[in-house]
Amino acid sequence: MSRIGRLPITLPSTVEVTQEGRRLRVKGPLGELEREIHPQMRIEREDGTLRIVRPTDEPRHRALHGLTRTLVNNMVAGVTTGFTKGLEISGVGYRAQLQGERLVLALGYSHPVEVTPPPGIRFTLETPTRLSVSGADKELVGQTAAFIRARRKPEPYKGKGIRYAGEQIVRKAGKAGKVGGK
Numbered sequence: 001m002s003r004i005g006r007l008p009i010t011l012p013s014t015v016e017v018t019q020e021g022r023r024l025r026v027k028g029p030l031g032e033l034e035r036e037i038h039p040q041m042r043i044e045r046e047d048g049t050l051r052i053v054r055p056t057d058e059p060r061h062r063a064l065h066g067l068t069r070t071l072v073n074n075m076v077a078g079v080t081t082g083f084t085k086g087l088e089i090s091g092v093g094y095r096a097q098l099q100g101e102r103l104v105l106a107l108g109y110s111h112p113v114e115v116t117p118p119p120g121i122r123f124t125l126e127t128p129t130r131l132s133v134s135g136a137d138k139e140l141v142g143q144t145a146a147f148i149r150a151r152r153k154p155e156p157y158k159g160k161g162i163r164y165a166g167e168q169i170v171r172k173a174g175k176a177g178k179v180g181g182k
Contacts, residue, residue, distance in 0.1 A: 005065030008049040009073050012080050017050065019043060024072065028079025031120060031136040035075060041068045050076075078136035085133045085145040086165030094152070094160065095128035103131070107152040107162070115148055130165075 011017060015028045024043065025034045037043065041064055042053040050072060054065040077083075089096060089105075096105050103123045105113040117123055121135040121144050133145045145164065154161035156172040163169060 003066075005052055005054065005062070005069045007069065008046075008051050009069065009076055010049050011076065015076055015079060017045070017076075024075070026072075026075040026079050028076075028136075030079050030082050033075045033078055033137055035071060037072075038064050038068060040064065043072070074138045078138055082134055082136050083138045083141045085141050087131050087133065087145060087148060087162055088165055088167075089129040089131070089162050090154070091152075091158075091160035094162075096125060096131050097128065098123060098125055103148070105148075105151060105162075108160075113151050115151070118144060132165075 012028075015026060018025045018027075019037075022036050022039055023034060024037050025032065040055050040061065042055075044051045044053055052065060052069040052072065054061040089107075091108065094105075094107055096103055098104070101117055101123070103115040103117070105115065107113055115123075117133075118140060120137055121133060121140060124132045124134065126132065131148075133141050133148070135141045135144075149162045149164065152161045154163045154167075154169045156170060157174055159169045159171060
């Protein structure tokens with residue numbers, strides 16, 4: 001059995017899980033998520049836990065087993081605690097500000113870059129150069145953070161741009177210049 005797939009998913013008392021055919025709906029304090037589960041995977045409910053059951057030991061089913069369990073667990077974690085992705089902006093004059101729910105970025109272009117959050121996503125500014133993207137859907141949080149980062153990726157010479165919090169940028173040496181002589 002898959003080591004990840006066989007782990008039970010504990011359901012907090014605030015989470016409500018319903019399944020209609022292949023559609024799985026998870027509702028909690030931070031919102032509601034819905035996903036279509038692979039038709040060959042079964043979800044069994046046992047006193048406060050969910051278990052994912054696979055039909056056979058084929059490699060394809062073993063892979064789907066762990067994947068399905070992780071996706072369902074992310075849904076449960078998302079509606080209870082949520083997910084957050086941090087971003088850091090570095091560069092002279094580069095900054096972010098919130099206008100209502102929209103994020104307005106000054107990234108060295110001749111115009112400000114505006115990012116409207118998709119439904120279920122919130123932007124939070126800690127400082128003008130530190131922001132976080134948070135929401136219940138792990139995929140959507142990561143996709144939105146990647147979209148913001150793509151507006152100005154960090155460049156390797158000075159490190160200017162938007163990077164994930166804690167991301168290490170591999171720096172390159174600039175021009176060597178004249179060493180000596182005429």
